[in-house]
Amino acid sequence: MNERVSPVFPPAPWSVRTKRAARQAAMKSWLEGMVYLFPSLLLFGVFLFYPLGRTMYLSVFHTDYQGQPTEFAGLAHFVALLQDDSFWHSLKATILFAALTVPTTVAVSFGLALLVHETRKGIGIFRTIFASTMGMSVGVASVIWMFMYNPAIGIINRLLSAIGGVPVSWLLDQDTALYAVAAATIWMNIGLTFLLLLAGLQNIDPSLYESARIAGMSYWRQLWTVTVPLLSPTLFFVTTVSLIQALQTFGQIDFLTKGGPVEATNVFVYAIYREAFVNYQFGSASAQAIVLFLIIALVTFLQFRFAERKVHYQ
Amino acid sequence: MAFLELVEVTKSYGGKKSAVENVNVAIESGEFFVLVGPSGCGKSTILRLIAGLEPLTSGYVLIDGQVANDWPPHARRLSMVFQNYALYPHLTVEQNMRIVLQAQKVPKEEQVKRCMEAAELLGLTDVLQRKPRELSGGQRQRVALGRAIVAQTPLCLMDEPLSNLDAKLRAKMRSELRRLQRQLGMTVIYVTHDQTEAMTMADRMMILHDGRPQQIGSPLDVYNSPDNTFVASFIGTPPMNLAEAHVLEHSLLLQNERPIRLMGRSLPKAERVTVGLRPEHIDRAESGEEHVTAQVSHIEWLGNETLVTFELAKNLYWTARWNGQWRIRLGEVVPLAFDEQALLFFDERGKRIGAPSIKREEVRVRQ
Amino acid sequence: MRAARATAHYVLLCLCSVVILFPVAYALLMSLMDGAAILSGRLWPENWTLVNYEAAFQQAPLGRYLWNSFFVAFMITLGRLIVSSLAAFAFVFLRFPGRDRWFYICIATMLVPWEATVIPNFLTIQALGWTNHYVGLIVPFWAMAFGIFLLRQQFKQIPHELYEAAQLSGIGNFRFFCRVVLPLSKTSLVTLAVYSFLDAWNMYLWPLLVTNDDRVRTVQIGLKQLQTQEIASSWGVVMAAAVIAMLPTLLLLFAGQKQLRKGLMQGAIQ
Numbered sequence: 001m002n003e004r005v006s007p008v009f010p011p012a013p014w015s016v017r018t019k020r021a022a023r024q025a026a027m028k029s030w031l032e033g034m035v036y037l038f039p040s041l042l043l044f045g046v047f048l049f050y051p052l053g054r055t056m057y058l059s060v061f062h063t064d065y066q067g068q069p070t071e072f073a074g075l076a077h078f079v080a081l082l083q084d085d086s087f088w089h090s091l092k093a094t095i096l097f098a099a100l101t102v103p104t105t106v107a108v109s110f111g112l113a114l115l116v117h118e119t120r121k122g123i124g125i126f127r128t129i130f131a132s133t134m135g136m137s138v139g140v141a142s143v144i145w146m147f148m149y150n151p152a153i154g155i156i157n158r159l160l161s162a163i164g165g166v167p168v169s170w171l172l173d174q175d176t177a178l179y180a181v182a183a184a185t186i187w188m189n190i191g192l193t194f195l196l197l198l199a200g201l202q203n204i205d206p207s208l209y210e211s212a213r214i215a216g217m218s219y220w221r222q223l224w225t226v227t228v229p230l231l232s233p234t235l236f237f238v239t240t241v242s243l244i245q246a247l248q249t250f251g252q253i254d255f256l257t258k259g260g261p262v263e264a265t266n267v268f269v270y271a272i273y274r275e276a277f278v279n280y281q282f283g284s285a286s287a288q289a290i291v292l293f294l295i296i297a298l299v300t301f302l303q304f305r306f307a308e309r310k311v312h313y314q
Numbered sequence: 315m316a317f318l319e320l321v322e323v324t325k326s327y328g329g330k331k332s333a334v335e336n337v338n339v340a341i342e343s344g345e346f347f348v349l350v351g352p353s354g355c356g357k358s359t360i361l362r363l364i365a366g367l368e369p370l371t372s373g374y375v376l377i378d379g380q381v382a383n384d385w386p387p388h389a390r391r392l393s394m395v396f397q398n399y400a401l402y403p404h405l406t407v408e409q410n411m412r413i414v415l416q417a418q419k420v421p422k423e424e425q426v427k428r429c430m431e432a433a434e435l436l437g438l439t440d441v442l443q444r445k446p447r448e449l450s451g452g453q454r455q456r457v458a459l460g461r462a463i464v465a466q467t468p469l470c471l472m473d474e475p476l477s478n479l480d481a482k483l484r485a486k487m488r489s490e491l492r493r494l495q496r497q498l499g500m501t502v503i504y505v506t507h508d509q510t511e512a513m514t515m516a517d518r519m520m521i522l523h524d525g526r527p528q529q530i531g532s533p534l535d536v537y538n539s540p541d542n543t544f545v546a547s548f549i550g551t552p553p554m555n556l557a558e559a560h561v562l563e564h565s566l567l568l569q570n571e572r573p574i575r576l577m578g579r580s581l582p583k584a585e586r587v588t589v590g591l592r593p594e595h596i597d598r599a600e601s602g603e604e605h606v607t608a609q610v611s612h613i614e615w616l617g618n619e620t621l622v623t624f625e626l627a628k629n630l631y632w633t634a635r636w637n638g639q640w641r642i643r644l645g646e647v648v649p650l651a652f653d654e655q656a657l658l659f660f661d662e663r664g665k666r667i668g669a670p671s672i673k674r675e676e677v678r679v680r681q
Numbered sequence: 682m683r684a685a686r687a688t689a690h691y692v693l694l695c696l697c698s699v700v701i702l703f704p705v706a707y708a709l710l711m712s713l714m715d716g717a718a719i720l721s722g723r724l725w726p727e728n729w730t731l732v733n734y735e736a737a738f739q740q741a742p743l744g745r746y747l748w749n750s751f752f753v754a755f756m757i758t759l760g761r762l763i764v765s766s767l768a769a770f771a772f773v774f775l776r777f778p779g780r781d782r783w784f785y786i787c788i789a790t791m792l793v794p795w796e797a798t799v800i801p802n803f804l805t806i807q808a809l810g811w812t813n814h815y816v817g818l819i820v821p822f823w824a825m826a827f828g829i830f831l832l833r834q835q836f837k838q839i840p841h842e843l844y845e846a847a848q849l850s851g852i853g854n855f856r857f858f859c860r861v862v863l864p865l866s867k868t869s870l871v872t873l874a875v876y877s878f879l880d881a882w883n884m885y886l887w888p889l890l891v892t893n894d895d896r897v898r899t900v901q902i903g904l905k906q907l908q909t910q911e912i913a914s915s916w917g918v919v920m921a922a923a924v925i926a927m928l929p930t931l932l933l934l935f936a937g938q939k940q941l942r943k944g945l946m947q948g949a950i951q
Contacts, residue, residue: 034777036767039767040824043824044790051798051801052797054801067800067803127938128935131942132705134879135930135932136705138883138901139901139903142904143904144705147708147711148704153720153916155707269796272800282800286800289799292794297793
């Protein structure tokens with residue numbers, strides 16, 4: 001190296017100052033970051049982490065009707081839950097409800113998405129129609145379906161009797177109530193699921209289809225060799241989202257059946273709601289809420305893990 | 315006093331090898347200084363250290379003689395032109411230039427004035443109201459430059475600013491950029507991996523390899539007297555011919571195979587060396603002249619000159635550059651004369667032995 | 682052959698559309714019939730009438746409910762956009778100690794269903810005296826992991842050089858956020874806005890718990906009220922209210938459907 005460096009090395013105390021300056025800079029950047037995060041962290045703290053902790057806390061206490069803990073209960077609430085038929089019943093109803101709604105919603109939405117994936121004249125109108133149920137709020141959807149299920153004047157029984165069937169009290173019969181609510185739910189949820197799956201389909205590189213066509217693959221073969229594998233992350237995501245949604249079902253139950261008849265539709269969240277805000281058993285309701293949290297956390301966690309692996313796999 | 319100075323600058327990202335190690339350089343005001351080296355050699359990192367976009371691991375950055383290590387980027391009063399131009403895609407050309415001035419709280423009339431001047435200078439007047447995506451690559455490049463110009467910072471850093479342009483435009487922009495820089499009196503530190511760009515544009519340049527500076531000097535200085543084999547082979551197209559050699563009494567033995575007799579050139583003391591010779595120093599031998607014969611293995615006719623590659627020994631190919639168009643056939647055996655005064659010798663570690671044939675100072679005075 | 686396939690395709694599309702649209706069309710038709718016609722079980726009105734719509738507005742403060750829903754959904758959306766984009770900006774552009782740890786904490790909130798926290802939240806809102814107030818309906822929903830996640834994905838697409846160029850020219854972080862990051866992320870912001878608005882409009886359990894006053898009740902709760910009060914006698918009124926209540930979200934969806942489809946994918950699968 002022939003370059004001469006002029007001798008302006010900084011004096012010794014300076015290097016001490018720079019360390020302090022570096023610390024100050026780190027502190028400043030931390031403060032600035034925190035300013036941006038503060039709203040989120042505060043809100044998560046107050047309305048998510050604190051209440052989650054509080055729910056855990058309440059779940060091991062007996063409470064008064066205002067939700068104040070009165071006496072330590074230990075695991076009594078949980079033990080009582082496990083021994084309570086109605087808890088098991090509610091769990092069963094929830095699982096059945098999920099089993100009825102999730103696969104059907106995903107399958108129907110997938111079919112609809114495939115139908116409008118091809119570009120044809122006027123396809124945009126059909127896309128809008130298929131997505132439209134996303135704009136149906138729980139209240140609107142529920143009152144419409146409630147009327148459709150009306151035993152005397154509802155369209156469903158009208159059609160039934162037109163083809164010679166016997167009228168059914170869809171929402172009042174404990175054998176049909178859950179199925180009836182599930183049908184309404186599927187209709188409500190199709191919009192979002194459809195939209196997500198369509199977006200997933202459109203993310204697939206069209207040249208893959210072109211090369212499949214050149215290779216002479218039939219439509220169904222293309223579906224199995226190109227579409228399904230490439231869409232599988234989306235399908236999986238949509239399934240878990242629907243599953244979590246199903247586990248959290250509340251609105252349509254409150255509208256259509258109020259958990260009845262004879263607890264046939266008393267799904268998890270509805271059971272929690274009743275225990276807490278009708279029976280004022282906050283401790284026991286909290287214990288159930290913790291069970292719900294554990295189930296949903298598990299499902300979400302599995303989704304994360306699986307999705308992560310999928311990304312590597314691609 | 316130097317305008318910008320790097321003193322023992324080192325940057326490591328926690329790995330075994332530092333990305334940049336022990337860089338010392340003083341850059342004068344108004345200088346066009348080029349950092350050149352293959353990709354991954356740390357040249358962009360040095361630029362980012364100067365800009366303050368990344369903290370140093372050790373060493374000092376001095377601006378106007380003051381230690382600037384802890385200064386935030388905007389306090390260093392410099393501008394930067396990025397390889398992908400970093401234009402704000404949602405803003406028009408004018409807004410792209412003015413956003414810089416707004417941040418510096420320049421009065422509005424002054425903003426407009428400076429924008430118009432820069433636009434005029436760069437031929438952007440007609441496209442001031444367009445967005446970047448409506449511009450050609452060359453125009454975008456000019457906008458990026460315009461942003462540096464309107465800021466009127468004394469120092470401008472450029473990170474491969476021409477590499478996204480096609481070859482023809484790039485050649486044109488090289489001279490245009492230099493002209494602008496002289497006209498505005500800017501100090502520029504320019505990063506490139508293209509040695510032609512470095513050679514044609516630099517006042518002085520630093521060649522980097524693996525994060526370590528290899529040589530600093532003017533283009534001709536570096537071309538004529540490379541400090542080591544890396545610089546020798548990196549600078550110049552086609553690159554310098556190199557070969558391992560044994561030093562005998564009055565000759566060299568290239569790759570244990572090909573002896574070359576030297577008439578008037580003193581040889582280094584070492585036993586084993588690497589010899590280097592530029593393609594323009596290999597000529598056709600006239601009859602009676604001391605010569606070496608070799609077989610032609612490849613020919614490139616460039617129109618005004620011809621590049622002929624010979625196989626001197628097994629797997630040892632040297633290229634000669636001859637003016638004009640030569641009718642030679644592949645496989646032909648040609649007598650060659652080497653300009654022995656132009657031979658360079660490097661030791662086993664690749665460092666050049668002996669004095670340079672042209673003094674450094676002369677070059678700098680002459681340009 | 683090709684024409685036959687196209688025809689079959691259109692027939693299939695129309696059939697599916699009829700099935701999906703049927704409940705809506707049915708509600709619309711019922712809302713335009715008088716009570717007697719509904720009870721007789723007709724499907725097509727003989728005399729078109731708007732009496733049900735008049736009645737819906739007279740018998741319940743439907744206008745008030747709609748306004749409440751709109752205001753609450755709008756404020757939730759606005760708050761979410763602000764809170765989420767600030768956090769996402771910090772996670773993408775700022776370098777500060779503990780950044781990644783905070784990000785994981787934010788993402789971890791996706792594991793917690795709102796229902797699991799609803800009891801203490803209700804007690805908190807009660808203690809704050811926010812029941813029957815808009816704030817109680819709005820503020821708890823401002824922080825949203827999905828929103829942060831979606832916007833973070835979007836912000837990551839912005840070339841880092843833009844940020845560095847801004848730093849060099851002395852454009853501060855907040856200025857860069859407002860003048861560059863937000864304008865460049867319009868699609869994602871619209872997506873999040875549409876999604877949030879629909880989500881907030883659809884909210885049911887929470888307003889059920891924290892409101893019992895018509896002045897702040899949302900339209901979902903209003904429909905519930907109407908449905909429980911009316912029963913058989915005036916289904917037409919309930920259907921009229923339902924038709925009115927679905928209009929805002931349906932319009933929003935029609936307008937934002939394309940954006941929503943594009944934007945949701947970014948955050949959903951990455």
